[in-house]
Amino acid sequence: MSVLESSSRTMVDVHHILGTALKMSVSDVVSPMSIYNFEIVTVTLIYVKGYFWHHSLNSYAAIEIKMGHQNLWFSHPRKYGPGSRSCRVCSNHHGLIRKYGLNMCRRCFREYASDIGFRKDWEGVEIMIRMDSDDIPEVLVANRQNQLMFLTGLDVVNNRSHAAVFSAFTVNREVDRPPINFVMLNGTRTFCESRVHQQTVSDFSRGFIRVNWFKKYVSELPSVIVLFADLNWDHPSWNEKATECESKISSLRTSLGNHATRICIVLLQQTQVDSSLAIERTAKLCQLCQLPTKQLFVLPIGERMFSSVLRLETAFHELAQAFYQQCLKSIRARSIPNNFSNLIIRQQFKLAFLSELRQDTHTALRHYKLAYQHCTECETVDSQIFELRAVAGLLNYKICQLLFFHSAAFEALAQQRRHNNVFFCLPPGSYPSPATASIEHLLWKGKQCSLFANLFERAVMNGLVAVSTQHPGMYLQAAAYYYRQANEAITTLNVSSQLTGFVYPSPDPLLPAADTFYGQRPWRAAAENGGLSDPETEKNALVALELRCTPNHDRCIVLLSSAMSQFKKYKCLRMQRYMMLLLSDEYFITGQYVKALQFASHLIWECRREGFIQPITMLLLRALVCAFRMADVKEFMMLSMQMLNLRTFPTFAPLVEQIMANIELIRQGFPPRISIPQANMSLDEVEACQHLWKAALAERVFFSISAPRIDAFIRARVAFLNNHMETVHADSLIFLMVALSSYCTKTVFFEKMKITVSDGSNEAGQLPLYEFIEKNVEISSRKETVKMYKMSLPHSCCATARQLMVNGLCLEMGSVHSFVYGTLDWDAQSLSYGTYDNSCMNSILDACVGQTTLKIEPREAYFRLEGTDQSEALLGEIATMPLLFICEENSPIQRIRLDWSLDAKEEMVGTLVFVNEENQFVPNGTKILEYKSSQIPPFKVSVQLDDITVQKRFLISLRSRPPFDINSKILAINNDIVENPLAETNFFIRIDITAVAHVVVSDISWRPGTEMEVDKDDKILLKDEICCLKSDIITVCSPVRFPMKAEKRCNLGEIYIRWRRNNLLEGWVLSQLSIGSILVKNSPLSVEAQPGTSYLIVRTAIPIVFTIRNLYNKMIDLQLTLEPADMFVFAGNKKDYSHTFIFSRRMVELIGRSADQYPVFFLIGMT
Missing domain, CATH: 2.60.40.10 (Immunoglobulins)
Incomplete structure (x- = not known):
């Protein structure tokens, strides 16, 4: 015994432990899968040395109340860095425990305390729990069963490298690593006894699955035992170390007995030696320990140790596979009589569970399905139907779990439907009594639905996509439905029970036996062949069951709340409200009237919003009773005013007088009287409510209701x-x-x-x-x-x-x-x-x-506007409009103010400016005589009459237009209009300017586009002043050329015209007008004709020069053909052949005599 164990211990105060246990919730005691399936009945206390044990119907489970390691104190370091105290395992400096020479940090001590001889003082309480049926064992809940392996030979406390090795195997295990549960083997652990299975005929009719069988493979019987030894190949005392390993292996084999557990050795080595020595000593060590070479491993201690550990895990996993395969063979080799279904089911379950441990889940699923099929074919004996249902529920749970694990959700749903069709419809039986059998059947159905809902929700969390027509909330609702039916049956049983005054039987017939089968009645465990016990025991068991049978509404509330969350998640709003209705009922039954009223009020509002009036009547009655029991003045008055609406709720007509009387009583400060016959309140409850009302009305009450x-x-x-x-x-x-x-x-x-x-x-x-x-x-x-x-x-x-x-x-x-x-x-x-x-x-x-x-609206001023005959103005000019305001006010006027501003509602606000008397631009003003503008904004006249200011708004609109219309054309040399001019060719541009009013034009200039060639003198088109009437046209021309390399649209530029109206001597306006654009095309050749002299004489030889330019990037062969005109006489060849190089010119000179047009010139070119 260690020093800590031998130290004095103090008895724990029983009252303190009992108080701590009572504060624990049910979820602290049971597994997550069975959180809804327990009901606390009584609490008793049994003290065992170092432990407090919790006792249930069919199993014992210790409830941990962590009291901490007593008398262990720690100190923080005084300094950090070299020389400071550090943990001997992980070398950190935080919370070092120095007592007993440990020198370990708190984290490492918590991890290795049990391995170095320290134990916590565990305290527990025995909680008597009424179980609906046997829960799914915790070892069967996991999707992947962990293979049990024992590690020995590691001193994690005194050896830092051993602690690192153990941490590499056990700490932070990822999902991709083999499912292995490594446990440190200490000297106190014992293995389960190996025995030869010799069943007699009398044992064949007993039970289906032993409770302790599957626990043996999870916590007692390892698949592999790994012995670690610090042994290098060149160790000086190698023979002694090898002999020590052989003795340890022999003792392990002796402890294991006939079990097929694999034993292997892992040598922890610091250095590497030559391969010949390693091969020699490997063979010698394997021969000495009687182990095959594949069960001897070497683990180098160093930086690459973790990768070696991963490879070791894979090797251990293969050894474990062989162990479980051997177990499967031994179970298949046993002869099972075909006329005993329980033995067949037991064998199939064992094969399935061992296949799970072997990580062969498909084979395990097949065996689980075979066992379930045999359950459906079993004869339903009334005294054994409870155990059969429990085993069928366990097998259905494992089948659905593995189907979800295999991503076969449709098959899992089909299996659950089959389970419902087969076992839910079976009669509940009459053992131990018809009433208790019916209650047990309802509780079992509720548990099956809740277990499947948990599996479904776990699959959704792992990536399964649920829909609104199939999701976990539907099964949670079904579970709550069955549990609510069970609560009603329990309430009926308690009301009609004739056990009043009975004393709970002693000894307790519901205490579980040491060796029981899953789902077996505890009082029948000792009976021969699993049959009925003696009549006295059966009677005491029935009495104990009925005395412990109490409704559990908290479980229904939890299920309904979870179902409501699921329906909300999948947008099933009406089912969500239905769950709220059921929750309101459950809260009302349990006396939680505040929550019941909250749910009922919310449902009333939701139903009224959707026009669903039928359920509101029942909800109003329930809410009114809750408000009466709570003495809530506002809620009671609000609900009463809703019930008085006989147009919507005509069924409340008989209650109108009572409701009105209660309203008058409250208004006078007196408690109301319950006006609902269905309230089912006793006189004591009514009197207690009256006291609450008197206390509520003793102070001043204020409430406000939104009608x-x-x-x-x-x-x-x-x-x-x-x-x-x-x-x-x-x-x-x-x-x-x-x-x-x-x-x-x-x-x-x-x-x-x-x-x-x-x-x-x-x-x-x-x-x-x-x-x-x-x-x-x-x-x-x-x-x-x-x-x-x-x-x-x-x-x-x-x-x-x-x-x-x-x-x-x-x-x-x-x-x-x-x-x-x-x-x-x-x-x-x-x-x-x-x-x-x-x-x-x-x-x-x-x-x-x-x-x-x-x-x-404010009163308008009685003003009238005249003088708006001018209809239009030209863009750019300052327009003057005379306005005549006529006052029609009857009262004397003190002051008149004229305001003008831009109309913010107009789309073209920026096109208008005002000019004041100083010839300055202003945005608005208060006094002005003349305004010249293309757009006239609204005017507002304000008149002050005897300290009363009135105003009127006038909207004056004028049409504005440009002063000139522009029309431009491109002409060839012979004055023909060209739609698409060619590049590198001379043209003329003609611009026609049409006046839209009587104006005087002083000058016209042209700013050509950037892609046009124009002489500088040609940009001034007009220099003299011209007086134009309306519709007069001014035509200007200018030569132009397009030096472009690609086909594109060319901007022709803008025309600047300086003008004024002809009736004004001042007010010149410079208008900028766009000419437009034209599409310019490319040509491979350009031809220009030029006479040889500046003047021509009829009937005289005229030299004409045709200049041909190659604009193409290749050489062109040309054929020149001259077709003379009727009035043209020529000298020279009619047809000529030549070629032009890239970007070169060729000149052709002809002599003609005529005054007519030039002859037609044809060019045929080849590249």
């Missing part, structure tokens, strides 16, 4: 009556109509009605324009209550444009000084809509009378 949101029994509408006009001005008389009506059969009385009218602004803290208050308002159902209010708009509120609207309407119950004061409110939006009912009579509450909003 449109809850669809209250009172409807209201407000409208302005203004002779069908949407705009009003100052001094206008406006009538405000307020119409109220009730759907209740009783007359309702309110202390005050308040209506506020505002201008629609959102400024904080602004007071309303008008506020109307009406006291003592009575609303009857037989006639509509109509109130009329008169409003006169003063000039002060009409200075700017506003919108008049009703801000809200409020009906007050009580006063601010009474104990209970409440309001029923309507906002502006709800008051603007009419309410339509199914009656034939017209109602002024319908949205056809009056207007909900009015636009207030």
